[in-house]
Amino acid sequence: MEQLFVEKNILAASERLGIAQEQLDAAIQAYDASRPDVEAIKGASERLREARLCIEQIQQxxxxxxxxxxxxxxxxxxxxxxxxxxxxxxxxxxxxxxxx
Ligand SMILES: [Zn+2]
Incomplete structure (x- = not known):
C-alpha cells in the first residue's frame, strides 16, 4: 500500500514536470532567439528533462x-x-x- 502511494505520487510529479517542460519548450519556440534570457529558459528546460530522468530511474x-x-x-x-x-x-x- 505504501509502495502504491509512492508510485502514484512519482507518476503525478513526472506528469507535471512533463507539462512544465512542454510549456517551456513552447515558450522557447515563440521566443525571439535574440532575447537575452532565452538561454536561461533553455537551461531550465534541460534541468526539467534531467529531473524527469531521475524520476524515471527511481520508478525503475x-x-x-x-x-x-x-x-x-x-x-x-x-x-x-x-x-x-x-x-x-x-x-x-x-x-x-x-x-x-
Ligand atoms: Zn487473465
Missing amino acids: HIDASAEVVPAKRNCPACGKTIRAQATLCGYCWTKVSPAS
Whole structure:
C-alpha cells in the first residue's frame, strides 16, 4: 500500500514536470532567439528533462525491488500470475477486484 502511494505520487510529479517542460519548450519556440534570457529558459528546460530522468530511474528502482517482494496472485479468469493490486488482467483483460 505504501509502495502504491509512492508510485502514484512519482507518476503525478513526472506528469507535471512533463507539462512544465512542454510549456517551456513552447515558450522557447515563440521566443525571439535574440532575447537575452532565452538561454536561461533553455537551461531550465534541460534541468526539467534531467529531473524527469531521475524520476524515471527511481520508478525503475521501485519496479525492480517490487520483483523481490512479489505481491502476486492468479487471474481468476485465465490463471496467469498478475499483480495483487491489479484491477485488470494484463493477459486476458478481465476486470478483477484489487486484493485488499
Ligand atoms: Zn487473465
